[in-house]
Each structure stands twice: as C-alpha cells, then as structure tokens.
Amino acid sequence: NELKQLRTFNDIRYSKNMSLICVEWHPSLKGMVAVAPRANLSFEQQIAISRLALSTYILLWDFTDLIHPRLVLECPQDIHCFAFNPSQPHYIVAGGSNGQVLLWNIEIQVAQILRRQRRSAAARASGNLSKASS
Numbered sequence: 001n002e003l004k005q006l007r008t009f010n011d012i013r014y015s016k017n018m019s020l021i022c023v024e025w026h027p028s029l030k031g032m033v034a035v036a037p038r039a040n041l042s043f044e045q046q047i048a049i050s051r052l053a054l055s056t057y058i059l060l061w062d063f064t065d066l067i068h069p070r071l072v073l074e075c076p077q078d079i080h081c082f083a084f085n086p087s088q089p090h091y092i093v094a095g096g097s098n099g100q101v102l103l104w105n106i107e108i109q110v111a112q113i114l115r116r117q118r119r120s121a122a123a124r125a126s127g128n129l130s131k132a133s134s
Contacts, residue, residue, distance in 0.1 A: 009035070009061045011069055022081050027089040029110070031063035032070070034092070036079045058082055058094065060106075062113070064120070070113050073104050 010016060015037035026032035036058050056079050060071035075094060079102075082094035090107035 007063060007066060009033075009059075009066055009069075011059065011067070014057050014059055014069065014072060021079065024082065024084055026060070027084050027086050029089075029114075032060060034058055034060045034082070034084070036082055036094070038078065054078075058092065058104075062117075064117070071106060071109050073106070075102060076100075 015035070017040065018037035019040055020035045021038045022036040024034050026034065036056065038056060054077070056075045056077070058073040058075065058079065059069035060073075062070045073092065075096065077100070078097035080095045080097060082092055085091040085093065090105055090110055092104045092106060094102040094104075096102055
C-alpha cells in the first residue's frame with residue numbers, strides 16, 4: 001500500500017523554494033489547481049520587509065504543463081488565503097496581509113486557456129490519426 005506522487009508543479013520565478021499557503025482546485029475545470037506561494041522568511045525578516053511593496057502571486061496550474069503556470073495573478077501584498085467563487089468560478093477572492101480583500105475576474109483568461117487546450121487536443125488527435133493511417 002504505497003502511495004505514489006502523481007504530479008509536481010514548480011516555477012523558478014514564482015514558487016521555487018517557497019511555501020504554499022493556500023491550494024484550491026478549480027471548481028469546474030478538470031485538472032486545474034491554483035496555489036499561493038510565499039517566501040520562507042523568519043519573523044525578523046518579515047518585520048524588516050513589512051514596509052516594502054512586494055508582490056506575491058496566485059498561480060493557476062494545468063496538469064498538461066508542469067513547468068509553466070497557465071495564469072499568474074499578481075497581488076500587491078502577501079496573500080493569506082484565496083478561493084474560487086463556487087457558483088461563478090471565474091471570480092477569485094483573496095485576503096491580503098493588510099486586511100484588503102482582492103477580487104479578480106479571470107473569465108477572459110480561462111476562455112483563452114480552454115481554446116488553447118482544444119487546439120492542442122485537436123492537434124494531438126490529428127497527429128494520432130496520421131500515425132494510425134501510416
């Protein structure tokens with residue numbers, strides 16, 4: 001009864017050597033997961049940079065590309081949590097370290113992702129058909 005790891009996502013710029021403070025499955029897109037990476041800082045380091053304007057990110061990953069996130073949402077401060085709206089999953093809400101509530105509408109970006117997935121699937125299918133007919 002050994003469990004095996006299925007996928008590993010990592011982006012050198014946005015999440016390498018960071019902790020993930022929040023992970024959410026997309027409520028309607030199969031194989032998509034969003035994460036919020038955060039730098040591994042000591043309490044003293046957090047205090048030292050607390051007055052600096054540093055961006056953090058929410059990354060939307062697709063199981064078909066394990067190296068590049070499909071969508072990167074920039075946040076003007078540390079994110080403590082985020083969630084998809086279950087009835088309108090193109091809305092993402094996040095809670096910032098300064099008490100702000102941030103809201104994104106990713107409807108256009110998700111439509112672009114879906115178009116790319118369909119084109120990619122069609123290209124793979126046509127490649128498989130040409131191989132089968134050879």
